Structures are given as C-alpha cells and as structure tokens.
Amino acid sequence: MIDDRYELLIIGAGPAGMAAACEAASHGIRVAVLDNQAAPGGQIYRNVDRATNRQNRVLGKDFVKGRSLVEQFKQSGGSYFPGATVWFLDEKRRVGVLIDDKSFFVDADKLLLAAGAQERPMPIKGWQLPGVMTAGAGQILLKSAGMVPNGRLVLAGSGPLLLLLAYQYLQAGVKIDALIDTTPRGAISRSLGKLFEALPAADYLLKGVKMMLAVRRAGIPIYHGVEGLSAIGEEKLEAVRFDTGKTGFKKVTDCELRADTLLLHQGVISNIRLPLAAGCEIEWDAGQKNWAVTNDEWGRSSNADIYVVGDGSRISGAEASALQGRLAGMHASHQLGKISDSKLEVLSGPVVKSRKRHLSIRPFLDSCYTPSPRYLVPGDDTLVCRCEEITAGEIRQAVRLGCTGPNQVKSFTRCGMGPCQGGQCGSTVSLIIAEQLDKPMAEIGCLRVRPPLSPITLGQLSEA
Amino acid sequence: MDQDCIVIGGGLVGSAVAYGLSGQNQKVAILDGGDRSFRASRGNFGLVWVQGKGWDYPPYAQWCLKAANLWPEFSRQLGEETGTDLCYRRNGGMHFCVNEAELEERRKILEQNALHTDGEFQYEMLDHAALAEKVPQISNAVVGASYSHLDGHVDPLSLLHALHQGINRQDVTYVPSQNVSEISGKDGEFRVVSNGKTRSAGKVVLCAGLGNQRLGEMVGMNIPVVVDRGQLMITERIKPFLDWPTLHVRQTGEGTVQIGDSHEKVGLDDGTDPAILQKIVQRAVLMFPFLARVRLVRAWGALRIMTPDGNPIYQQSETCPGAYAVTCHSGVTLAAIHAGTVAEWISGKNDDPLLSRFGTDRLHV
Amino acid sequence: MFKTIEEPAEGAVEILVEGVAHRVPANISVAAAALLCGLGSVRETPVSGAGRLPYCMMGVCFDCLMKINGQPNQRACQVTVAADMTVERQLGAAEYEDL
Ligand code: FES
Numbered sequence: 001m002i003d004d005r006y007e008l009l010i011i012g013a014g015p016a017g018m019a020a021a022c023e024a025a026s027h028g029i030r031v032a033v034l035d036n037q038a039a040p041g042g043q044i045y046r047n048v049d050r051a052t053n054r055q056n057r058v059l060g061k062d063f064v065k066g067r068s069l070v071e072q073f074k075q076s077g078g079s080y081f082p083g084a085t086v087w088f089l090d091e092k093r094r095v096g097v098l099i100d101d102k103s104f105f106v107d108a109d110k111l112l113l114a115a116g117a118q119e120r121p122m123p124i125k126g127w128q129l130p131g132v133m134t135a136g137a138g139q140i141l142l143k144s145a146g147m148v149p150n151g152r153l154v155l156a157g158s159g160p161l162l163l164l165l166a167y168q169y170l171q172a173g174v175k176i177d178a179l180i181d182t183t184p185r186g187a188i189s190r191s192l193g194k195l196f197e198a199l200p201a202a203d204y205l206l207k208g209v210k211m212m213l214a215v216r217r218a219g220i221p222i223y224h225g226v227e228g229l230s231a232i233g234e235e236k237l238e239a240v241r242f243d244t245g246k247t248g249f250k251k252v253t254d255c256e257l258r259a260d261t262l263l264l265h266q267g268v269i270s271n272i273r274l275p276l277a278a279g280c281e282i283e284w285d286a287g288q289k290n291w292a293v294t295n296d297e298w299g300r301s302s303n304a305d306i307y308v309v310g311d312g313s314r315i316s317g318a319e320a321s322a323l324q325g326r327l328a329g330m331h332a333s334h335q336l337g338k339i340s341d342s343k344l345e346v347l348s349g350p351v352v353k354s355r356k357r358h359l360s361i362r363p364f365l366d367s368c369y370t371p372s373p374r375y376l377v378p379g380d381d382t383l384v385c386r387c388e389e390i391t392a393g394e395i396r397q398a399v400r401l402g403c404t405g406p407n408q409v410k411s412f413t414r415c416g417m418g419p420c421q422g423g424q425c426g427s428t429v430s431l432i433i434a435e436q437l438d439k440p441m442a443e444i445g446c447l448r449v450r451p452p453l454s455p456i457t458l459g460q461l462s463e464a
Numbered sequence: 465m466d467q468d469c470i471v472i473g474g475g476l477v478g479s480a481v482a483y484g485l486s487g488q489n490q491k492v493a494i495l496d497g498g499d500r501s502f503r504a505s506r507g508n509f510g511l512v513w514v515q516g517k518g519w520d521y522p523p524y525a526q527w528c529l530k531a532a533n534l535w536p537e538f539s540r541q542l543g544e545e546t547g548t549d550l551c552y553r554r555n556g557g558m559h560f561c562v563n564e565a566e567l568e569e570r571r572k573i574l575e576q577n578a579l580h581t582d583g584e585f586q587y588e589m590l591d592h593a594a595l596a597e598k599v600p601q602i603s604n605a606v607v608g609a610s611y612s613h614l615d616g617h618v619d620p621l622s623l624l625h626a627l628h629q630g631i632n633r634q635d636v637t638y639v640p641s642q643n644v645s646e647i648s649g650k651d652g653e654f655r656v657v658s659n660g661k662t663r664s665a666g667k668v669v670l671c672a673g674l675g676n677q678r679l680g681e682m683v684g685m686n687i688p689v690v691v692d693r694g695q696l697m698i699t700e701r702i703k704p705f706l707d708w709p710t711l712h713v714r715q716t717g718e719g720t721v722q723i724g725d726s727h728e729k730v731g732l733d734d735g736t737d738p739a740i741l742q743k744i745v746q747r748a749v750l751m752f753p754f755l756a757r758v759r760l761v762r763a764w765g766a767l768r769i770m771t772p773d774g775n776p777i778y779q780q781s782e783t784c785p786g787a788y789a790v791t792c793h794s795g796v797t798l799a800a801i802h803a804g805t806v807a808e809w810i811s812g813k814n815d816d817p818l819l820s821r822f823g824t825d826r827l828h829v
Numbered sequence: 830m831f832k833t834i835e836e837p838a839e840g841a842v843e844i845l846v847e848g849v850a851h852r853v854p855a856n857i858s859v860a861a862a863a864l865l866c867g868l869g870s871v872r873e874t875p876v877s878g879a880g881r882l883p884y885c886m887m888g889v890c891f892d893c894l895m896k897i898n899g900q901p902n903q904r905a906c907q908v909t910v911a912a913d914m915t916v917e918r919q920l921g922a923a924e925y926e927d928l
Binding site for chain 2: 462
C-alpha cells in the first residue's frame with residue numbers, strides 16, 4: 001500500500017527516474033516511484049524485461065542495454081508503483097495518484113519529475129486519418145507487442161528516431177515502401193560545424209551512419225527535402241502526397257504514393273505538464289524548439305524542492321537522462337542530510353563528466369534535425385486540435401480578433417479543451433500565434449495546465 | 465480626440481458595453497489584459513438567471529429580470545450578425561434541494577423575488593415526484609426543486625467570442641496585453657496611458673473587474689471589490705440527460721457537464737483545491753449518482769469580482785464626470801442589458817431610474 | 830494494418846472485439862489488439878463523427894478512446910488486454926446505461 005508521505009517521490013520510471021531512485025535508495029532515502037506503465041523502462045526501454053529474443057534482435061543493443069538499469073532499479077529497495085497515474089499535483093508537492101482505480105494523496109519532502117518526452121506533433125493535412133500514426137507509436141507496438149505494419153508503409157519526417165525505426169523494421173523484415181525526409185535542405189551541411197563538438201560522442205555518429213547505410217542498401221526509395229506533405233483519403237489513409245522533393249539527383253513534383261500506413265516523426269519534445277502543474281518555470285529552447293524546464297546542474301527547478309530531470313526537462317537522450325537522474329538523486333540525498341558535502345562532490349564528479357560526453361552530440365543532432373518551420377506551423381486547412389477538430393485557420397482567425405496567447409485562443413475556439421487538454425496541440429498553437437504576431441515564444445507562453453493531469457472519474461475523485 | 469469612448473477591460477462586461485456603445489455609432493477602443501490575466505469570464509457557468517437574484521435587494525431582482533427579458537432578442541441579433549451559435553436557450557432553470565429545510569428556504573427566497581417584481585417573476589416549487597417527471601435521472605436524495613421558466617443558459621465562451629467578433633465588425637479598436645498606468649482629465653478630454661502610450665477619449669468606462677478598484681482611484685471613484693474564488697469542473701461529453709440548467713450542474717450544448725461552484729475567500733489565487741473539488745463533486749453525485757462514473761476533463765478556479773453587497777455597481781465619477789465604472793459578477797445574465805441600457809446610459813441616451821440604485825453611495829454609508 | 834513478427838511468447842487471451850472473439854497476445858494493450866484485429870477505426874469523434882485509430886500509443890492524444898468492459902471513453906493504449914474482455918468502438922459521446 002502506498003504511504004502518505006515519502007522523503008523522495010519520483011514520477012516516471014524511465015532512465016532518469018529509475019537512476020534517481022537507485023541513487024537515492026542507496027543512500028538510505030525513503031523513495032517511491034510512480035509510473036503509468038505496467039513495467040519499468042519508460043518509452044525507450046519499454047517492455048525490456050519481457051521482450052523476446054526476436055524482439056531484442058530487431059530492437060538492437062541500445063534497447064537491450066536498458067535491462068541492467070531495470071534490474072538495478074528493481075533491486076534498489078525503493079517502493080515502485082506501476083500502473084499509477086498522477087492526476088493532481090501542485091507547487092506544495094501534493095500528489096494525487098490513481099492506483100487500481102483508487103485515488104490517493106501523497107506528500108513528498110522532495111519531488112522528482114521525470115515524465116520523459118512525447119512526440120512533437122507533425123500536423124500535416126490528413127494526419128487525423130486512420131492509418132496515420134507517429135513513428136513513436138510504431139516503435140511502441142514493436143517493443144510492447146512485437147507488432148509491425150502490414151501493407152504499404154511510408155515513413156515520413158525528420159529525426160534520429162525515424163531512421164532508427166526504419167532500421168529496426170528492416171531487421172524485422174518489414175518492407176518500407178518509401179522514406180520521406182522533410183529535413184530542410186542544407187540542414188546537414190549547416191550542422192557540420194557542430195561535428196567537432198560531437199566528437200567525444202563519436203559512437204552516436206557511427207551508429208547513425210551505420211543505420212543510414214543499411215537503409216540505403218535496402219533499396220528503399222528515399223525522398224529528401226520534401227515540401228507540402230499531406231495524407232490523403234476519405235475514411236482512411238489511401239495515399240501520401242507531396243509537392244516537391246528530390247530522390248537521388250532527380251527532382252520530383254506533385255508526387256502521390258499509395259499507402260496503408262504512414263508513420264510521422266519530427267523529433268520529440270519534453271512532456272512539461274507535470275512541471276507546469278507544480279509551478280516550475282519553463283523557458284523556450286530555440287535550438288530544440290522545445291519548452292524546457294529551467295533547472296540547475298543538479299536538476300533542481302525554480303522550486304528548490306522539485307527536481308525535473310531527463311527528457312522531461314530538456315531533450316538529452318536516455319544515457320544523459322539517466323546520469324542526470326543520478327545527480328538529482330545524490331543531491332536530494334545530500335539535501336535530506338544523508339550524504340556530506342564532500343561525499344556529494346566525490347560521487348558526482350565522474351557522473352558530471354560522463355554526462356557531458358553524452359550531451360556533446362546534442363548540438364549537432366538539434367541542428368541537423370531541426371524541424372522545418374513549414375511542418376511546425378501548418379496551413380489554414382490543417383487540423384491542429386484533433387480532439388475538438390479545430391484548424392490552424394480558426395486559430396489564426398482568433399488571433400486576428402486580438403488573442404495574444406493560447407489561453408485566449410482556447411476560450412474563443414475550444415482549441416485544447418478536449419480530452420487531451422492540449423497535450424497534443426499545445427505547442428503547435430503557441431507556434432502559430434508566435435509566427436502570426438511575430439513575437440518570441442517566451443512572450444506567447446503555453447496553455448495553462450489544470451487537473452486532472454490524467455483521466456479520473458468523478459467518483460474516484462470524490463472518494464480520494 | 466482619438467476615441468469617443470475608451471473601455472478598459474475586454475471580458476464579458478467590457479466587450480458587451482463596447483458592443484453596445486459602438487452600436488450607437490460611438491468610436492470605441494478597448495484596452496484589454498493579456499493571455500494570463502485573471503479572467504472571471506473564463507469561470508462563468510453560463511446561466512442567464514433570474515431566480516433568487518436580488519431577493520434581498522429589489523432593484524437587482526428587477527434588473528436581472530429585465531436583462532433576462534432582453535436576452536432572446538440580444539442573442540438573435542448577435543448570433544445573426546456574427547454567425548456564431550451562442551447555444552442560448554430559455555427553457556427554464558432549476559435549483560435542486562436535498563432536504564426540506566433547503567426547499568423551504570428556497571421557497572421564501574423566490575417569494576421575495578416575486579414580491580419585488582410585482583409578480584412578474586414566476587416560479588414553481590416541484591416536489592420529488594414532479595421533479596422526477598421532468599428529470600428522470602434525479603436521485604431520491606433530492607427532495608424537490610424550484611423552477612422558473614424565465615431562466616436560461618448560454619455557452620459563455622461562445623458569447624465572449626461572438627461579442628469580440630461583433631466589436632471587430634463594428635470597427636472597435638481592440639488593444640490586448642495592456643496595463644493602464646494613468647487616467648486623467650474629465651468629460652470630453654480624458655487621457656489614458658497604457659504600456660507607455662497615451663490615448664485620448666471623451667469618456668472612459670472601467671470594466672476591468674478586479675482592476676476597477678485601482679483604476680477607479682485615478683478618476684476619483686471608490687470601487688470596493690471583493691475577490692471570490694469559484695472552482696468549476698467539466699466532464700467528458702455524454703449523451704444528453706439534463707435539459708435544464710441548474711445552479712450546480714449544467715449540461716452544455718456539446719454534451720459536457722459543468723459542475724460548480726464554490727465560494728472561497730482565498731485572495732488572488734485561481735488554483736484548485738482537491739478538498740473543495742471533492743465537496744462539489746459529492747453534491748453533484750448525490751443528485752445524479754451515475755455521474756460518479758463520468759470522467760473529469762478539467763477542473764479550474766476562477767476569480768469572481770464581487771461587490772460588498774453582491775449587487776452590481778454602475779457609477780459615474782462625481783469628480784471626473786465622463787468616467788464610468790461597471791462592476792458585477794453576472795457578466796452573462798447582464799450582457800444583454802450592458803449592451804443595451806447601460807451603453808445607452810453611458811452615451812447619455814438612457815436614464816433608467818433603476819441605474820441610480822446601483823451607485824457606490826449605497827456601499828459607503 | 831499490423832501483424833506480429835512471431836507467435837506470442839506468453840500465450841494468448843481471448844477477447845471480444847465488436848462482438849467477435851479474437852485471440853490476441855497476452856500483455857498487449859487494447860489499442861494494439863484493436864489494430865491487430867484490423868478495426869478500421871476505434872472510435873467516431875463526438876464532434877464530426879469522423880473515424881479515428883490510435884495515434885500516439887502513449888496516452889497523449891486520446892484518439893484511441895474505446896468502450897472497454899462497458900466503460901466508455903477509455904484510452905485503449907493504456908489498458909492491457911485480459912481474458913474475456915469486451916472491447917467496442919466508442920461512437921460519439923459517452924453513454925451510461927442508467928442514463
Ligand atoms: S493512442 Fe494516443 S492516447 Fe492512446
């Protein structure tokens with residue numbers, strides 16, 4: 001049973017959350033970890049301790065690597081609550097959590113949020129059609145269910161995950177009918193300057209090159225610099241079309257490819273709903289095109305008792321996230337009086353160094369795969385809010401009436417008012433407004449987060 | 465002179481007044497707050513409500529009835545002009561009572577309402593059986609209800625959107641994200657400074673909710689406001705079950721169920737408090753047990769702007785004539801009368817004797 | 830539109846999808862099962878009636894809302910299949926039988 005107070009309460013059992021829990025528990029802290037999945041691992045190591053040999057071969061070494069952290073986490077001695085969804089959270093570190101359909105309130109001396117990343121929306125025309133999913137969804141199906149697309153498959157977008165998924169599908173023997181690369185032309189050559197900085201993380205680069213070569217060798221038709229991408233179909237996806245692109249040295253225009261499944265991806269963004277609910281400050285990271293949570297070298301947010309770490313604070317990848325989790329776990333243990341100043345220094349030194357190495361690849365990746373503005377800010381007839389079915393045009397109309405931010409736009413249009421509460425459309429809405437008013441994102445702000453942070457029935461709420 | 469009239473505040477009150485003023489060929493500008501301002505309009509329950517209002521202050525009872533009677537025409541006109549469906553329906557409203565004492569108290573209150581309006585306000589008291597005939601899902605815990613066919617409801621956000629579309633069509637200048645730092649002058653020559661820019665106008669109307677206290681001082685008015693937090697919840701869309709709006713539970717045109725509302729004295733905090741949410745839900749579930757299985761989509765707090773006696777303030781400054789203040793917490797019910805009678809009063813074309821009963825002098829005795 | 834790459838490792842369970850019995854791998858989500866069973870859409874939106882399939886598979890988008898064991902508007906990607914579970918498409922707004 002869950003207690004009503006912990007010294008350190010961690011939300012999220014991905015690399016950052018697991019590592020923080022291991023570290024803090026090793027110093028004798030009373031830790032509890034709440035996670036909404038059925039097993040530890042987060043998105044990156046989802047289902048890692050149950051995956052079959054076949055799945056492991058397809059998913060690769062980087063996936064299997066997660067097993068040791070999961071093992072360590074299971075033995076850490078901290079309390080772990082799988083299937084726990086946090087529906088309430090405030091700046092006083094009061095957490096409302098639903099476990100087995102029952103709601104509990106838990107207080108925490110220190111709170112650590114490690115909610116991970118979510119896929120950056122890629123609002124193209126027709127993205128709501130059945131048959132269109134995120135590449136992340138495709139990978140989750142592979143990891144958790146050993147499932148792969150059946151029928152004509154197109155992968156489209158930009159970013160390392162798209163390449164990784166293509167590679168994994170090839171390992172699984174899946175036929176990919178086309179790979180559509182929307183990375184703006186010239187992004188890679190412009191990023192070469194950042195390559196030097198990335199050298200300490202040369203292993204990442206090599207993996208990337210290996211995957212790229214494999215995809216080329218497989219003979220998958222690849223289209224580069226694609227503009228004007230849309231999904232076409234009446235009741236479901238029938239085709240993918242685009243205005244212009246290049247394959248090899250050949251320019252293609254008005255291209256239409258039949259497709260049953262289209263998997264979209266243009267990078268990931270931090271899931272900031274929990275930090276926002278807890279009143280943590282955020283900042284717009286222009287390089288990552290991401291709302292990042294303001295935190296210090298220990299992962300401490302603007303609220304000194306709340307740590308926000310991992311991809312949920314800023315996109316940094318699994319390894320760097322785990323290391324950041326460790327640092328936060330150490331620091332919390334220090335703050336709670338379990339380790340001395342000097343011990344903190346000794347313990348943290350190597351972790352900081354190793355984290356730095358893993359982070360050195362980021363500027364190159366961010367610059368290489370920076371999403372094209374055309375795919376961040378969609379045209380008027382594209383749906384932005386999938387729940388309330390609000391188009392970019394309707395949002396622009398509200399801005400013309402004088403709305404200056406997403407919260408007013410929401411009042412006027414219902415955009416962000418549906419079941420997902422803006423989790424899916426929020427960042428797009430702010431980007432549209434910023435472009436239209438020609439103002440920086442920091443001035444536009446983001447949708448205000450309110451409870452419930454995950455679904456709860458009125459009955460569950462009233463009996464908490 | 466830049467404008468005939470500058471309206472400060474662009475919520476339900478300010479935009480209704482501006483809509484009315486520009487409808488009378490006044491050249492109007494609205495100076496509004498920003499995206500994250502405290503906005504009472506976002507916390508509105510959407511009731512166009514008469515029953516119980518002003519039971520202890522006859523002018524308010526009369527005023528609300530008048531406003532509600534203006535609504536059908538107001539809604540038709542605004543809807544037609546802007547092509548927006550306000551989801552306005554005047555099909556009567558109910559208030560549920562969970563014990564005999566509540567029912568008796570309710571009856572007494574509504575009796576007063578009828579008395580104050582020379583019987584124009586009409587109502588019925590329904591016992592459980594009569595209520596269950598209209599609302600079959602009502603639980604046995606509800607012993608009865610008051611009902612008045614004069615009540616109605618509307619989508620408050622569609623109303624706000626439509627008012628803004630309306631003022632946009634009428635060429636009202638709308639300036640968002642403003643912070644008014646100075647108002648000076650008098651009738652015919654006001655200067656309003658906001659975000660470092662000065663605008664001149666013949667008249668100034670303060671519709672800034674909470675801000676009216678500070679702004680009022682600039683033009684010699686003492687406008688006492690009390691902040692009152694209400695927490696609200698909205699559920700997933702469900703199939704229609706409740707045709708009538710009530711003070712605690714209302715099913716919207718989209719099918720979501722709005723549940724509220726609390727009265728809390730917590731200052732400038734528009735957050736949520738789970739303990740209070742629980743109380744609100746418990747009452748709703750007591751009335752409609754199936755609601756226990758319905759999913760909550762959002763809970764939020766909004767700040768109501770109350771006057772000390774709960775009745776609106778309509779006041780022209782004595783020392784700076786031409787400056788007006790409009791302060792109230794019933795921005796929806798009164799929208800029709802703000803766009804009509806009140807806008808006419810400000811432009812000097814209406815001298816409804818009721819208006820004189822809403823001056824600040826009643827509060828400063 | 831999806832298939833499995835191998836026989837399920839941990840056995841299979843039988844669930845009732847739109848009234849038809851299907852054997853699906855244990856431990857997968859209802860959304861995954863719905864895709865495996867070939868449903869053309871898992872819900873019709875209450876706004877326009879358009880059909881949707883799961884989109885994110887990680888609890889963000891709410892496009893996988895289904896009626897599971899009679900409970901409307903459940904995120905199918907967040908629910909694990911269980912023997913004899915009934916899974917139905919969510920058609921428009923939620924309906925409660927005593928409503
Ligand atoms: S598929 Fe997005 S929430 Fe389930």
